[in-house]
Amino acid sequence: MGRYCQEVKKVGLEVMKAIIESLELNPSYITKEIEDGMQVMAVNCYPPCPQPEIALGLPPHSDYSCLTVLYQSCQGLQIMDFEDNTWKAIPHIPGALQVHVGDHFEVLSNGLYKSVVHRATLNRDRTRISLTSLFSLGMDDKMETATELVDDQNPKKYRESSFRDFLDFLSTNDFSEGNNFIDSLKIKNYN
Ligand SMILES: O=C(O)CCC(=O)C(=O)O
Numbered sequence: 016m017g018r019y020c021q022e023v024k025k026v027g028l029e030v031m032k033a034i035i036e037s038l039e040l041n042p043s044y045i046t047k048e049i050e051d052g053m054q055v056m057a058v059n060c061y062p063p064c065p066q067p068e069i070a071l072g073l074p075p076h077s078d079y080s081c082l083t084v085l086y087q088s089c090q091g092l093q094i095m096d097f098e099d100n101t102w103k104a105i106p107h108i109p110g111a112l113q114v115h116v117g118d119h120f121e122v123l124s125n126g127l128y129k130s131v132v133h134r135a136t137l138n139r140d141r142t143r144i145s146l147t148s149l150f151s152l153g154m155d156d157k158m159e160t161a162t163e164l165v166d167d168q169n170p171k172k173y174r175e176s177s178f179r180d181f182l183d184f185l186s187t188n189d190f191s192e193g194n195n196f197i198d199s200l201k202i203k204n205y206n
C-alpha cells in the first residue's frame with residue numbers, strides 16, 4: 016500500500032501539472048505547495064447488497080481535493096453528466112485509474128474546470144473495493160482562485176478555503192442531504 020501511495024502521487028502530480036499548464040498559468044504555479052501538501056487515501060469496501068437498486072454505497076458528492084485518482088476492483092463508480100443530467104457508469108478496465116477534478120481545482124480555475132459529481136453504486140454478488148487518493152494543499156493552506164484568471168469579464172467566483180475548512184464544513188453538514196462544500200464557496204452574484 017505504501018508503494019501504491021508513492022506511485023499514485025507521481026501520476027496525480029503529472030495530471031495536476033498538465034491541468035495547471037492548460038490554464039496557461041506558470042508551470043511552477045502552486046505545484047510545490049501541492050507536492051508538499053496532503054494526500055488522503057480512502058479505502059472503501061462495499062459488501063454485496065441484496066437490493067442494489069434501492070441503495071447506494073456513497074451518495075452523490077464532489078471531492079474537496081484538487082484532484083482525485085481512483086482505482087476500482089469492479090464497476091460501480093458513476094459520474095453525473097450535466098449535459099443530459101444522467102448518471103454515467105465508469106467502466107471497469109483492469110489496471111486503469113480514474114482521475115477526476117475536485118472542488119479546489121474548480122476554485123483555482125475560477126470555474127473553468129468543474130469538480131466532478133459522482134456516486135458509488137452497489138452490486139448483488141460481489142464485494143467491491145475502491146482506493147481513492149485525494150490530493151490537496153496542506154491542512155491550513157487556503158486554495159484561492161488564480162488572479163491570472165480573474166478580470167472584469169471574469170470576476171472571482173469562489174471564496175478561498177483550506178482542507179481544515181472542508182473538515183469544519185463536514186462536521187456541520189451532511190453531504191447525503193445534498194449539502195455541497197463547493198456550493199458553500201460560491202460567491203452568489205457570479206454563480
Ligand atoms: O467507491 C467509489 O467508486 C467512489 C469513492 C469516492 O467517491 C470517494 O472515496 O470519495
Ligand SMILES: [Fe+2]
Nearest residue numbers: 076077078133
Ligand atoms: Fe468521492
